Amino acid sequence: MDWGFLFSARLWFFVLMFAASGIVLLTVVWFERKAAARVQMRVGPYHVSPQLGGYLQLLADAFKFIISEPIVHKGAYRLLFMWGPAIFVTLAFGASLLIPLTPELRLIRDVNLLPYGLVFSLVVLLLVSIAIVLIGWSANNKFAYIGAAREALIVTAYELPLLLSFLAMVILYGTLNPIEIVERQWLAGALLNPLAFLVFIIATAMATAKFPFEIADYEGDVATGPYSDYGGIFLVLSFAGGAYYATFSYSFLATLLFLGGWGIPNFAVGSWPQDMLGHLLLAGWFLLKTTILMMFFAFLRAAMPVLRLDHTLLFGWRGLLVLSILAVVWSVVLKFVGI
Amino acid sequence: MTSVGYIVKATIDALRVAARNFVKPERITVYYPYEKLEYVRMRGWIGLWTEKCTSCMLCARICPTNAIKMYPAPNAKRYPGVDYGRCIMCHFCIDICPADALYPTDIKELAWYNYREMIYTPDMEREPPKVEETYKYVKVSIKYENGIPRKIETVK
Numbered sequence A: 001m002d003w004g005f006l007f008s009a010r011l012w013f014f015v016l017m018f019a020a021s022g023i024v025l026l027t028v029v030w031f032e033r034k035a036a037a038r039v040q041m042r043v044g045p046y047h048v049s050p051q052l053g054g055y056l057q058l059l060a061d062a063f064k065f066i067i068s069e070p071i072v073h074k075g076a077y078r079l080l081f082m083w084g085p086a087i088f089v090t091l092a093f094g095a096s097l098l099i100p101l102t103p104e105l106r107l108i109r110d111v112n113l114l115p116y117g118l119v120f121s122l123v124v125l126l127l128v129s130i131a132i133v134l135i136g137w138s139a140n141n142k143f144a145y146i147g148a149a150r151e152a153l154i155v156t157a158y159e160l161p162l163l164l165s166f167l168a169m170v171i172l173y174g175t176l177n178p179i180e181i182v183e184r185q186w187l188a189g190a191l192l193n194p195l196a197f198l199v200f201i202i203a204t205a206m207a208t209a210k211f212p213f214e215i216a217d218y219e220g221d222v223a224t225g226p227y228s229d230y231g232g233i234f235l236v237l238s239f240a241g242g243a244y245y246a247t248f249s250y251s252f253l254a255t256l257l258f259l260g261g262w263g264i265p266n267f268a269v270g271s272w273p274q275d276m277l278g279h280l281l282l283a284g285w286f287l288l289k290t291t292i293l294m295m296f297f298a299f300l301r302a303a304m305p306v307l308r309l310d311h312t313l314l315f316g317w318r319g320l321l322v323l324s325i326l327a328v329v330w331s332v333v334l335k336f337v338g339i
Numbered sequence B: 001m002t003s004v005g006y007i008v009k010a011t012i013d014a015l016r017v018a019a020r021n022f023v024k025p026e027r028i029t030v031y032y033p034y035e036k037l038e039y040v041r042m043r044g045w046i047g048l049w050t051e052k053c054t055s056c057m058l059c060a061r062i063c064p065t066n067a068i069k070m071y072p073a074p075n076a077k078r079y080p081g082v083d084y085g086r087c088i089m090c091h092f093c094i095d096i097c098p099a100d101a102l103y104p105t106d107i108k109e110l111a112w113y114n115y116r117e118m119i120y121t122p123d124m125e126r127e128p129p130k131v132e133e134t135y136k137y138v139k140v141s142i143k144y145e146n147g148i149p150r151k152i153e154t155v156k
Helices: A009-039 A056-067 A078-097 A111-138 A142-173 A178-184 A194-207 A233-240 A242-258 A276-303 A309-337 B004-023 B058-062 B092-096
Strands: B035-037 B046-048 B068-072 B078-082 B102-104 B138-145 B148-154
Touching: A009 A056, A009 A078, A009 A242, A009 A276, A009 B004, A056 A233, A078 A111, A078 A233, A078 A242, A111 A142, A111 A178, A111 A194, A111 A242, A142 A178, A142 A194, A142 A242, A142 A309, A178 A242, A194 A242, A194 A276, A194 A309, A233 A242, A242 A276, A276 B004, B046 B078, B058 B068, B058 B092, B092 B102
Parallel strands: B035 B138
Antiparallel strands: B046 B102, B068 B078, B138 B148
16 A cells, blocks of 8 residues: 555644644633633633643533533524524634645645635635624524624624735735745745735734624623624633634734734745654644734733724724725835835 | 833833842742631631520511521520521621520631531531531731732741
8 A cells, every 4th residue: 555645745634633622722712712811800710620720621612512411502503603603613624724834735736726715715714704604594583693793794894904915925925825924934924025024914813803893792691692692512602712713814814914923034935745843843833823823812801902993994994994094105106116 | 191211211110129029029828728818807607506595586686697597496486597509608697686595706717518408407507517527727817018018928
């Protein structure tokens, strides 16, 4: 039997992404709970494994969620109610699979198709909000309905600035190919165009319902909004886990565009099966930066209050849109100056 | 109308305060079985000296939750028994008792397996319940310094 498939770059990419994203997710959720607790004079998860700082509490919670009975209530639209979380998590995580982890570890084998993969990952990410609206509609509950309506409104606030900041970086690099984008970042993209980075971060916080913009599923107003009727595995796939997968994909994209992706200065990597360690090092570096970015989003929970919906919309249209247009102008100017 | 600069400053301030607390947390969590809060005054379990009791029933009348029932005794008197399922430890009964027959304790860590065990008869009121110390613990207290609460270990 031929064991060559064990060194297939696509297999390794797939396994790495699944394993690493799971670990990153657990770490970020743990960090979110611990950070919020530290700021709020509490301790946070502690009693399950005190030596590890309560890290295993997350596994215990996940186990509890998975074995608890998923309830589909009377009056829900069964089909969408049950498939909504699956659609949600598929879209949220699938987006990150379209971006290469290192120059050779990637799912899209054809180099000429990589630019489409980058654009398509952004499109898939923006479809997540539609999955949220589907979930909210199918639950047939007024809180879920209000949450879904809020989510639909917030999309109008962040979608255009997000696309414009993406456009700004694409203009700056002059290419859509992720490999070339990483090569062009002699300085991290966040320093080349800080405005676009700021807009992308704020729009990501809106898109993934991070704290100043946790409006669609804010517990104080709408009882976790679209997800209010979910429990068990549905909750894991949508609110308790799927939302973090969306954050992971957005952070992954942001790391590629703004933080230099897998690029380490003065480090050239060989071809895949021969220089395996080099590729794993690059992948680890990429995922480390992604984790740090996700931790920043998690940390916002400890620092920020929640904005009102109309204030958010005003901020989106009057502030963020103007900033993103300025970011595009900045990129065009830089391009003409010739950096 | 708040200016943009004010909003930006407020956002950065919020992040700064959170980061400071994150780096140097000021926790006031009391790890209960291993640490116990030291209260200055504590109203707890209510005891009874039946010899002093005059059966005036003022305690049963003043009780805001009707927790006290007067049990007939063989000597034709009536003595109070407290239902701790109802008692809110307000100690009104102790305050009103003209003969000082009821006495206060600071035993507050009370637990029962069954609600029937919570109903104390006068005989059971005579002896304070035994407190079992399963864990070694330290006494702590929360002190406020410039409006910031701090947990301080008090010497036992």
